[in-house]
Amino acid sequence: MKVLCVFGKYQYGDPARGINTEYAAFVPALKKLGHEVIHFESWDMSSYSSYAELNQALLQTVERVQPHVILTVQLYYEIWWETLKIIQARRDVATISWTTDDSWKYKEVSRFIGTAYHAMTTTYPEVIAKYYSDGISNVLLTQWAASSETFNQPLSFTCCRYKVSFVGRAFGNRMKQIAELRNYGIEVDCFGHGWASGQISTEEVPRIMRESVISLNFANSIGENQIKARTFEVPGAGGFLVTEYTPGLEKHYTLGKEIEVFHNIPELVKKIKYFLEHPQERDAVAWAGFERTISEHTYEMRMEEVLNFAIASKEEYLITNVTISESKSIEDACQLHKLTLWLKFLRSILLWFCIRIWGHKRGRRAARRITYEASWRIFGYKTFTASGCPGRMFPGY
Structure with a gap:
């Protein structure tokens, strides 16, 4: 089976930020399942002058x-919404979107793009009802996992290089939590964007986690706790x-x-302090977690x-939509994406104030x-169309 993966290779489309989680996890897994995988870069705008070029290239x-x-x-x-509808009208390809951070992103993104896909995914059980109420019935409750590319048997306590470590970006509550630990006399080796150590390579991440007696994970940086x-x-x-505890962890x-x-x-x-003083108990939990992960996650x-x-949802869609309405052509969509004099003026004023501040x-x-925050609140799904103001005013920002 041919699978076209449309997302960024690098975090937020920035090579300096390292390999993106979804790219590092999904692409190897799909190849191991025997599929032919083609990657289309949709986050890094350096190859495109506008979102019109990106969407044309995708089609x-x-x-x-x-x-x-x-x-x-x-x-x-x-x-674009129009691009997804053009693909949907082909009838020969199933489309599915893996969503991230639906605890807040459902309100801003997922609910507006959901009906343009044959199927959606979410890792948040409490959001399923919201999808249904918004007329998005083909949603799969799934969860994150571990890449078999990084599987490794646990090291014993005595072989670990770090006592306590944290790998992840330095933002939100994380810096405060690390500072609190240090006030208690707990030193934490921190790695990643924003910490003194700086960005680390994708290959280093699993090595550091394995070589740590204790690997910390904070379940939120901003907002609610999340798996x-x-x-x-x-x-x-x-x-x-x-x-950090998150409701639903017990299921996994x-x-x-x-x-x-x-x-x-x-x-x-x-x-x-307890597990630093009880190495055998630490090792037992590490082994049990490893075995559960490789067998189920x-x-x-x-x-x-x-x-x-995705395939089942496409088939269901074709049955319930025997005649699919003709979608707008990509040429028509590109005409709607042009930057008007009014939008240029608005952008100039907004940039002047923001850069000064x-x-x-x-x-x-x-x-x-x-612009984006105002747009999705005022214009809703149109934000995600070719005529959406954020994409027209700020291509590649």
């Missing part, structure tokens, strides 16, 4: 490759995971036996389920963000 790729399934991960509005990929990656790499691991959890910093301090398992769901780099990002 050209679909025509050339003739995929059976298109699997996307949308950041925001880079893939994220790191929950599965640490035990899969042979690490001992101590993670036996708490206290396969992974360890905490609810607040004082409790975390106690558990860190691999991306091969997740991707097989996702592809099957936040500086050139952050100001440009802030202007785009302000």
Whole structure:
């Protein structure tokens, strides 16, 4: 089967930020399942002067490759609604979008793009009802996993290089939580964008987790606690995971036996000290977590389920939509994407104010963000069409 993966190779489309989680996980898993995988870069705009060029290139790729399934991960509005409807009208390819951060992103993105796909995924059980109420019935409840590319048996306590480590971006509550631990006398080796160590390579991440007596995971950086990929990656790499508690963890691991959890910093301090003083118990939990992960939480398992769901959803769509209304041509969509004098003027004013307040780099990002936040609230799904203001005003920001 041919699978066209439409998402970024690098985090947020920036090579300096390292390989993107979905690229590192999905592509190898799909290949191991025996599928032919074609990657289309949709996050890095350096090769395109506008989103019109990107969407035209995507449709050209679909025509050339003739995929059976298109699997996307949308950041925001880079893939047009019109483009998805053109692909949907082909009737020969199933489309499914893997969503991220639906705890907040459902309201801003997923609910607007959902009906343009044959199927959607979510890792948030509480959001399923919202999909249904918005008329998006083909949604798969799935979860993150661990890449078999990084599986490694746990090291014993005595062979570990780091006592306590954290791998992840430095933002939101994370810096405060690390600072609190240090106030309690717990030193944490931190790795990733924003920390003193700087960005690390994708290959280094599982090595650090495996070589740590304790690998920390904070379940949120901003907002509600969430089950994220790191929950599965640490035990899969042979690490001992101590993670902030998130509702639903019990469905995936036996708490206290396969992974360890905490609810607040004082409790975390106690558990860190306990496991640093009880190496045999630490090793037992690390091994149990590793075995559970390789047996139940691999991306091969997740991707097989996702592809099957996408194909079944496409077939159901074709049955219930015997006659598919003619979609707008990509040429017509591109005409709607042109930047008007009014939008140019609005962009100039917004950039002037934002750059004066936040500086050139952050100001440009802030202007785009302000436009996007206003657009989805006022114009809804049109934000994700060719005529959407954010994409017209800030291509590639």
